[in-house]
Amino acid sequence: MCFILGILKLFIVCFKVQIFHHKKSSKVLIILGIYLCISNVSVYADTAIFSGLKKSLEEKTRTFQMENGLNVLMMKREDSPTIAVYTKFLVGSADETPEIAGTAHLLEHMLFKGTKNIGTTNYEKEKPYLEQIAVWGKRLDTLRLKELEMKEKGEEPSDEFKNQIETLKKRFYSLLELHRKFVISNEDNYIYSKNGGVGFNAYTSNDVTNYQILLPANRLEIWAKLESDRLKNPILREYYTERDVVLEERRMRVENRGLGILREKYLDAAFPEGHPYRMPVIGYEKNLGFLDLEKTKTFFKNYYDPQRMVIAVVGSLDFDKTEKILRNYFGDLKKGSLQPLKKTTQAGFNGSKFVSVVHPSTPSKIIGFHKPAFPHPDDAVFSIIDTLLAEGESGRLYKKLILEKQVAQGVYCWNGDPGDRFSNLFSIYITNNQNADQKKVENLVQEELDKLKTELITSEELFRIKNQILGGYLRALDDNGKLADVLSLYQLLYGDWRELLRGYEELDTVTPEDVQRVAKKYFVPENRTIAELNPPAKGAGN
Structure with missing residues (x-):
């Protein structure tokens, strides 16, 4: 169930940013396309065109806040009689502690398990089974944890203790098997499918948790009924079974994949103890199998609060009717004691860090530098550098590492790694060729970074990069879901979806001198973290 280069950071986590499009604005888009192809004046710099797009966006978008703090964003697009509905909560792995790491992601899975009304043949008859499962599950976890602690101390559990377990x-x-007779799997998905819904899904990131679906426009009330029930009456049925599923997911994504381990070690090295971005979204293998049911319920109550929630509806809609439906179903959500946002004392450079991982995978390297998050103006400069270095075959690192020196098979940059609620990283991910020398790869990357310090990029190159970024927006115009995704994100993180537009404007102010200044300031050894993965030496372990 899993912004822009720079502002488009969410491309990395499966988001795409685009500008609003409707039939009446198609002429403007044609003009923009012509500008991209033949003009030698930045599209960003054409105030009239950009102002027209801004005005169109603002005219077709309305927001409101309910008395319980829930924020709603509605955008009208009449291209088809459909809507995309995205619901975001300001909760992710950044809100966890090491002891409960992985809870936000597990909870995302659990909320697909139904409610008192959905996913059960008879909740009143099911309830005693759920209660007994919780008691025995807790008892079994306690015994298993005690057994693990004994083994870690070098103690062998007695046969009597093992038999007890x-x-x-x-x-x-056996109780879990008996309980299954009450479970109707994926009943909500079945209801959506029968009503023309597609793309019913969710994802968890370091910053947020998102739930999404695309529907016929006249099915909004069905969505509102199902999703408000999910928030008011959630039942975390099949908890222990799903916990095992998530544990296996971690093994596949991390333990069995060298890059998964490397990235986890990289973030551990880059961020100091206690920093929110040290928590992996998937959690840690050691504690995932012991995540407590009652603590997960408490986590839900604390963080699935309407004050930390945004609903975005994009598509063929009537503002007043949509607002009435949403207020009717979500207006009575109870707000809780708002959980304080985590703070970080990370002020900047953290000293040079290096970490090495041995794993039977393709040799890889991550090189990262601390940087401020959006809306700091330097974030826009990093968006330019991101595209300059690694966007397509014209990227400087692509040409140097893959085409010219043939030491790598893949390279990409991530501006805003791993999230945007706190200061973050500009990361360069490289997949080496099998026999490439790690130090040589590192030196080649550093050479390109040093060029940014000593040589100004040309105005023509900067112009191309800005329009390349904007071209990415224009190619993704006709998608309600992607619009709902990014607009809800900006509304949630920054309190106003218009920050997205401000980010576009910020990009156009970037100069060649800005690129040089940022490179000199941030691409320095004392601000660098390097993580490298190497396969075991031949014969190792034999």
Whole structure:
């Protein structure tokens, strides 16, 4: 179930940013396309065109806040009789501690398990089974954790203790099997499908948790009924089974993939102890199998608060009717004691860091530098550098590492790694060729970064990059879902979706001198973290 280069950071986590498009603005888009192809004046700099786009966006967008703090964003697009509905919560792995790491992601899975009304043949008959499962599950976790602690101390559990665990485990799994007769799997998805819904899905990131669907425009009330029920009456059924699923997901994504381990070690090295961005979204293998059901319920109550929530509806809609439906179903959500946002004392450079991982995978390297997050003006400069270095075959690192020196098979940059609620990283990810020398790859990357310090990029190159970024927006215009995704994100993180537009404007102010200044300031050894992955030496372990 998983912004822009720079502002488009969310491309990396499957988001895409685009500008609003409707039939009446198609002429403007044609003009923009012509500008991209033949003009030698930046599209960004054409105030009349950009102002027209801004005005169109603002005319077709309306926001309101309910008394409980829930924010709603509506954008009218009449291209088809459909809507995209994206619901975001300001909760992700950044809100966790090491002991509960992975809870936000597990909770995302659990909220697809239904409610008192959905996903069950008879909740009143099911309830005693759920209560007993919770009791025995907690007891079994306690015994398993004690066994693990004994083994870590070098102590061997007694046969009596082992038998106690096995006996309880058999009883517990028998109870889980009995409980299954009450479960109607994916009933909500079935209801959506019968009503023309597609793309029912969710994802969790370091910063947010998102739920999404595309629907016929006249099915909004069905969505509102199902989703408000999900928030008011969630039942975390099949908790222990799903916890095992997530644990296996971690093994596939991290333990069995060298890049997964490398990235986790990289972020651990880059950020100091206690920093929110040290928490992996998937959680840690050691604690995932012991995440407590009651603590997960408490996490839901604390963070799935309407004050930390944005609903975005984009498509063929009537503002007044949409607002009435949403107020009717979500207006009575109870707001809680708002959880304080985590703060970070990370002020900047953290000293040079290096970490090495041995894993039977393709050799890889990550080179990263601390930087401020959007809306700091330097973030826009990093967006330019991102595209300059690694966007397509024209990227400087692509040409140097892959085409010229043939030491790598892949390279990409991530401006805003791993999120945007706190200061973050500009990261360069390289997949080496099998026999490439790691130090040589590192030196080649550093050479390109040093060029940015000593040689100004040309105005023509900067012009091309800005229009290349804008071209990415224009190619993704006709998608309600992508619009709902990014608009809800900006509304949630920055309190106003218009910050997205301000980000576009910020990009056009970037000069060659800005690129040089930022390179000199941030691309320095004392601000650098390097993580490299190498396969085991031949014969190792034999």
